[in-house]
Amino acid sequence: MMDGSKPKVSTKSKRRQRAPNAPPTGEAMFAQRAVKSLAETLYQDLHKSIVAMDILPGTPLSENEIAAAMGVSRTPVREAILRLSDEKLVEVVPKSGTFVARIPVSALPAAQIARRALEIETTCAAARRATKEDIVALRDIISRQYAIVETGDNSDYHVVDDELHAKIAEIARLGSLWDMVQQVKTQIDRCRKLTLHDPGRKSFVTVQHEKVVDAIEAGDEELASQRMWDHIMGLQLDLPSMVQEYPNYFIPDMDLTAT
Amino acid sequence: MMDGSKPKVSTKSKRRQRAPNAPPTGEAMFAQRAVKSLAETLYQDLHKSIVAMDILPGTPLSENEIAAAMGVSRTPVREAILRLSDEKLVEVVPKSGTFVARIPVSALPAAQIARRALEIETTCAAARRATKEDIVALRDIISRQYAIVETGDNSDYHVVDDELHAKIAEIARLGSLWDMVQQVKTQIDRCRKLTLHDPGRKSFVTVQHEKVVDAIEAGDEELASQRMWDHIMGLQLDLPSMVQEYPNYFIPDMDLTAT
DNA sequence: CGGTTTTAACTTGTATATTAGATATTGCGA
DNA sequence: TCGCAATATCTAATATACAAGTTAAAACCG
Secondary structure, three states, X not given: OXXXXXXXXXXXXXXXXXXXXXXXXXXHHHOOXXXXXXXHHHHHHHHHHHHOOOOOOOOEXXXXXXXXXXXXXXXXXXXXXXXXXXXXXXXXXXXXXXXXXXXXXXXXXXXXXXXXXXHHHHHHHHHHHOOHHHHHHHHHHHHHHHHHHHXXXXXXXXXXXXXXXXXXXXXXXXXXXXHHHHHHHHHXXXXXXXXXXXXXXXXXXXXXXXXXXXXXXXXXXXXHHHHHHHHHHOOOOOHHHHHHHOHHHEEOOOOOOOO | OOOOOOOOOOOOOOOXXXXXXXXXXXXXXXXXXXXXXXXXXXXXXXXXXXXXXXXXXXXXXXXXXHHHHHOOOHHHHHHHHHHHHHXXXXXXXXXXXXXXXXXXXXXXXXXXXXXXXXXXXXXXXXXXXXXXXXXXXXXXXXXXXXXXXXXXXXXXXXXXXXXXXHHHHHHOOOHHHHHHHHHHHHHHHHHHOOOXXXXXXXXXXXXXXXXXXXXXXXXOHHHHHXXXXXXXXXXXXXXXXHHHHOHHHEEOOXXXXXX
């Protein structure tokens, strides 16, 4: 590199210099992320698999294996795993191994409480702000839920369920609260995959949804939040028996006999 | 790679084989993370600098520059930046640059609401569970706050402030809620750095803290949460004037004239 | 001199190589 | 057979190298 064959005079060394405190000006800022990075894709895939309990807690995840299996290098795999580690979906043990995270028992009641608090707030705000168009959108989602209940197709119900909650948050202009709910909800979702679901429950839940929307339409904050409360509290996990049945999937960091 | 010069007979290929669904058994699991990884250190440093507004929104962050300055490779720097990106503290524009994130205006009211909801929940639970020892610990923190108020040392007050809220969450056995609060609080904290603080305010806040603790000691959920509400709502940011004064530090993704 | 094109230097994204630590197996000695 | 030490081979952590894309300044042209 020390050769003297520079085409002309050395071009004054400093070329591109961005002014300090200059936000990006180029067009890349507006790109719609047409191509997801490999790391992003891998992250989404792994996230989905872990939350769906397709990969069970405790399962070793090898960066090398995944990289080889997906035909990419370790770097994007690693970046995906680090993100999952921040979300407590994998446990990285330095120099030793990476494992699908076991579910910390203590996180489950806390998650339920946090979710309840956030969704109540969201529901109240939605009841205050909802327009006629918003109500139409909500009822559309509910009708799609009823359609799924009819067909009995299990897989898609929770997606539309989430869609409703997301829409309520959007109406409340509190989308970021729904993002938080989604985060805390993941461990609960993983638990739910461990239990068989009452087939009549989906119908029951949809009716609950409808009642919430009724109250939002009426602008009755109190009633709407009460109904949302009932809806969320309706999901009760039998922790002790679950932990007993699948001890390897949990971190028993809480006394289950206590409150 | 196709050579046939394997040293001996291939040693039965499979050696170390970890049983499926086997959580880690080694001692590394219990290591107290004696040595923080470079990535972790860099993350903490950058996080601190950004939240303290030592690095202003819009400032370009070059992975190469940081790596060179710290005498490490790009890899740990990159991992730190990716984490900050997940927390919305930096904006990464692919193939273009990385910048200290501007503050999304819409996130601020939402953060306030989320924080309020979570801390109310925490305070109620703490009022139910607090023991005599817990109250002693809380009062100790408050006395340290008063000490800081006396000296007028600005820098450490917010640390002890956070300590109190963290302790309340710990008493409530809802530490994870405090973790969530800390996350949403960061953008608010960055804003607060932009405004001069009333020197009498610290004293006022400490009195509020004391009143909250009084209510917790009395086991009065209602009163405690009411006082916590007042305490949290006492912090009002004058968004319009802040955005006007520092337009480059904000993303104006919300109509400030509306509610 | 103004507008356009070229181009080189900068960016992050990904791939590969090296390093250092953890651990299950192995082999040895009692 | 049991306990223990040696070691091979796994792991994640870090370093380096390369590729693909962006952008601002320089070169060119009118």
